[in-house]
Amino acid sequence: MDAPIAPTAVETRLLAAMRRYWGYDSFLPLQAQAMTAAMTGRDSVVVLPTGGGKSLCFQAPAVCRDGLALVVSPLISLMKDQVDALRACGVPAAAINSTQTPGERRIIAEQIRRGELKLVYVAPERLLAERTLDFFTRTPLSLVAIDEAHCISQWGHDFRPEYRGLRVLKQAFPRVGVHAYTATASKVVQQDIAEQLGLVDPQMLIGSFDRPNLVFRIRRSSSRLQEAVKLIEQRRGEAGIVYCISRKEVDRTAEALTAMGYRAVPYHAGLSDDQRHRHQDAFLEERADIVVATVAFGMGIDKSNVRYVIHLGMPKSLEHYVQESGRAGRDGLEADCLLLYSGRDAMTWRSLIAKDDSAAEAGALESLAAMERFCGSVACRHRAIVRYFGQELDKENCGACDVCLGELDLVDEPLVLAQKILSCVLRLDQRYGADYTAKVLAGSREARILEQRHDQLSTYGLLDSHDASTIREWIEQLVSQAFLAKTGEFNTLSLTESGRALLRGAGAPQLIKPAPSKSRERRTPGIGQEDSWEGVDRGLFEVLRGLRTGLAAERGVPPYVVFGDTALRDMARRRPSSLEGFLDVRGVGEHKRDEYGAAFVEAIVAYCAASGVARDARPPQRAPSLGDEARESQRPAAAALVAAFEQFGRGASIEEASQRLSRAQSTVLGYLTQYIAAKQVTDPSPWVNAASARRIEEAIEAVGSAALKPIFEHLNREISYDEIRIVAACLANR
Ligand code: ADP
Numbered sequence: 240m241d242a243p244i245a246p247t248a249v250e251t252r253l254l255a256a257m258r259r260y261w262g263y264d265s266f267l268p269l270q271a272q273a274m275t276a277a278m279t280g281r282d283s284v285v286v287l288p289t290g291g292g293k294s295l296c297f298q299a300p301a302v303c304r305d306g307l308a309l310v311v312s313p314l315i316s317l318m319k320d321q322v323d324a325l326r327a328c329g330v331p332a333a334a335i336n337s338t339q340t341p342g343e344r345r346i347i348a349e350q351i352r353r354g355e356l357k358l359v360y361v362a363p364e365r366l367l368a369e370r371t372l373d374f375f376t377r378t379p380l381s382l383v384a385i386d387e388a389h390c391i392s393q394w395g396h397d398f399r400p401e402y403r404g405l406r407v408l409k410q411a412f413p414r415v416g417v418h419a420y421t422a423t424a425s426k427v428v429q430q431d432i433a434e435q436l437g438l439v440d441p442q443m444l445i446g447s448f449d450r451p452n453l454v455f456r457i458r459r460s461s462s463r464l465q466e467a468v469k470l471i472e473q474r475r476g477e478a479g480i481v482y483c484i485s486r487k488e489v490d491r492t493a494e495a496l497t498a499m500g501y502r503a504v505p506y507h508a509g510l511s512d513d514q515r516h517r518h519q520d521a522f523l524e525e526r527a528d529i530v531v532a533t534v535a536f537g538m539g540i541d542k543s544n545v546r547y548v549i550h551l552g553m554p555k556s557l558e559h560y561v562q563e564s565g566r567a568g569r570d571g572l573e574a575d576c577l578l579l580y581s582g583r584d585a586m587t588w589r590s591l592i593a594k595d596d597s598a599a600e601a602g603a604l605e606s607l608a609a610m611e612r613f614c615g616s617v618a619c620r621h622r623a624i625v626r627y628f629g630q631e632l633d634k635e636n637c638g639a640c641d642v643c644l645g646e647l648d649l650v651d652e653p654l655v656l657a658q659k660i661l662s663c664v665l666r667l668d669q670r671y672g673a674d675y676t677a678k679v680l681a682g683s684r685e686a687r688i689l690e691q692r693h694d695q696l697s698t699y700g701l702l703d704s705h706d707a708s709t710i711r712e713w714i715e716q717l718v719s720q721a722f723l724a725k726t727g728e729f730n731t732l733s734l735t736e737s738g739r740a741l742l743r744g745a746g747a748p749q750l751i752k753p754a755p756s757k758s759r760e761r762r763t764p765g766i767g768q769e770d771s772w773e774g775v776d777r778g779l780f781e782v783l784r785g786l787r788t789g790l791a792a793e794r795g796v797p798p799y800v801v802f803g804d805t806a807l808r809d810m811a812r813r814r815p816s817s818l819e820g821f822l823d824v825r826g827v828g829e830h831k832r833d834e835y836g837a838a839f840v841e842a843i844v845a846y847c848a849a850s851g852v853a854r855d856a857r858p859p860q861r862a863p864s865l866g867d868e869a870r871e872s873q874r875p876a877a878a879a880l881v882a883a884f885e886q887f888g889r890g891a892s893i894e895e896a897s898q899r900l901s902r903a904q905s906t907v908l909g910y911l912t913q914y915i916a917a918k919q920v921t922d923p924s925p926w927v928n929a930a931s932a933r934r935i936e937e938a939i940e941a942v943g944s945a946a947l948k949p950i951f952e953h954l955n956r957e958i959s960y961d962e963i964r965i966v967a968a969c970l971a972n973r
């Protein structure tokens with residue numbers, strides 16, 4: 240490994256501020272460069288994915304420099320969130336917007352005149368009002384930051400005409416650095432941002448679009464809700480978003496989930512403004528765990544601890560998919576993205592697109608086709624996504640998608656199957672589409688097929704033990720693996736070069752079995768993702784989560800403004816019993832120590848005393864308090880998991896497995912729960928003694944298994960959470 244490069248003087252100052260206000264002690268990728276640009280006043284365009292830490296890129300320099308930082312932001316909700324979060328860290332900040340009274344605005348203007356604020360957020364139209372601009376030209380500014388900068392580009396997905404006016408900023412403040420921030424992946428938009436803003440020799444800082452902490456799974460499914468509920472149940476009590484294509488589906492799904500006892504709310508453009516706001520707030524303030532929504536939901540949602548995003552239907556483009564699924568795991572901790580689609584989704588979209596204006600139609604159809612290929616492909620999801628945006632993935636196995644995790648149930652003899660399909664395409668003279676070809680292979684008696692005498696073809700009914708929609712799916716998979724191509728107005732199928740080679744037996748297609756077999760159906764939850772839980776006492780985590788909710792409600796801010804999940808996990812890992820120890824927690828700065836330290840330390844001490852857990856634990860060697868490395872360590876370690884499975888298969892106890900694998904017991908325990916789920920283990924005896932197991936089973940019978948805490952309490956806190964978890968997992972398999 241390279242020796243660490245010593246930080247520059249500027250970086251040292253930045254790190255000190257980050258430590259003091261945010262409780263972070265290292266930079267995320269490109270943050271050092273982006274912050275240095277903001278410190279030295281060189282214009283910049285910073286492109287980082289969601290969760291990449293863009294806000295800190297201007298906030299930390301704003302704190303370090305003299306003068307006021309002006310932040311342009313498109314949405315009041317976004318501004319409010321950021322200002323709340325800054326104040327919670329002890330950074331004086333305010334927002335100026337149209338909902339304020341002139342009196343309120345005057346107070347802020349006074350604070351600015353007295354130099355009391357470090358950052359002020361403004362909407363573009365307000366900033367560009369002559370009086371406001373005039374006011375700011377008389378204010379010493381440290382920097383200008385433009386958030387969601389892609390809004391300035393017509394080529395982007397979210398063009399806002401009022402952003403166009405921001406070009407005057409370079410003229411109005413010629414000596415102040417202007418810095419644009421966005422997550423947009425398109426090169427055209429990135430260039431356009433620099434041009435539209437009239438930036439002078441801007442530094443272009445483009446990060447990787449990959450989000451290693453998101454685990455992607457894509458499945459064609461005819462029982463979507465049922466499949467979704469499996470994940471929702473595993474994530475019970477955590478925040479998730481469920482996207483549906485239509486409003487009707489949203490309503491139906493939200494109702495169904497509510498009836499099943501989940502705290503779910505619907506969100507779509509058919510609801511009144513008031514309802515939408517109430518539902519959104521319930522989600523942000525953690526009074527509801529699940530939002531079921533159409534694409535209308537999400538813009539301006541800054542919630543950092545969304546732990547899963549489920550799509551009950553295919554989005555209409557990969558851009559949409561990436562944006563929507565990307566709302567999960569902004570805090571960098573592991574999160575699940577599950578896409579469940581059916582063959583009909585694409586047809587639904589096609590008919591909707593056809594109703595739209597025709598100018599955009601071609602582009603929309605192309606995007607949809609790319610989305611279909613993505614769904615049908617059997618290649619790494621992370622790689623497919625970054626490639627779509629013109630980047631490469633720097634590793635062979637991402638360890639965080641169904642393909643790389645080896646979860647896909649593949650057809651046993653894909654070559655023969657593929658050859659049958661390809662020869663049917665040839666027999667049809669490469670003049671028909673996927674639907675028709677699938678029907679011929681399935682042996683359909685449809686009039687059109689009989690009229691054309693295609694029931695006479697040697698390939699007619701060749702796959703009649705499968706239904707047409709399954710065959711149709713395989714065709715899509717062959718298209719996305721480039722053995723077949725769709726061409727022309729009617730998407731007729733033809734063989735590609737490699738398709739012809741495949742007919743001769745050269746090549747290795749991969750086709751997915753129609754219905755996942757029982758053992759695969761069960762999700763092996765986030766393989767190795769357990770690492771970000773390494774050393775974390777989950778019982779304590781739950782206690783601290785409850786405390787966070789209470790404190791947030793008292794202060795009228797969303798819980799994640801008090802602390803993110805990363806900080807809570809680190810607290811439940813280190814379990815500090817003093818305020819000094821508390822300050823070492825990742826995400827705890829001085830202000831938050833003063834504000835919340837006493838309450839959290841008290842809860843930690845009480846919990847440790849009650850449950851016999853050690854306080855002031857030393858953090859694991861791979862210190863999860865380091866930005867880059869922490870994210871690195873959250874990457875699933877599939878190899879360790881495989882080794883663990885082997886150990887458990889041989890009947891190893893947790894202690895033994897932990898020793899042999901040199902992993903913490905808590906990590907090994909995570910592997911064990913995955914092992915139990917994957918192998919459908921029903922007998923906990925290798926890991927829990929018979930008497931305890933029986934008591935736990937009785938407790939579960941009495942209080943249910945929805946949450947562990949009631950079970951723990953029911954057992955008078957005499958049996959550990961770990962043992963409860965193991966027995967509950969085994970019970971679920973019976
Ligand atoms: P973006 O705006 O790029 O989506 P955010 O600014 O919301 O990302 O940051 C994502 C998360 O990462 C936040 O929870 C933030 O506090 C955290 N974060 C930012 N910088 C760091 C850092 N240097 N170390 C640790 N966490 C960080």
Ligand code: ZN
Nearest residue numbers: 619637640643
């Ligand atoms: Zn992968």
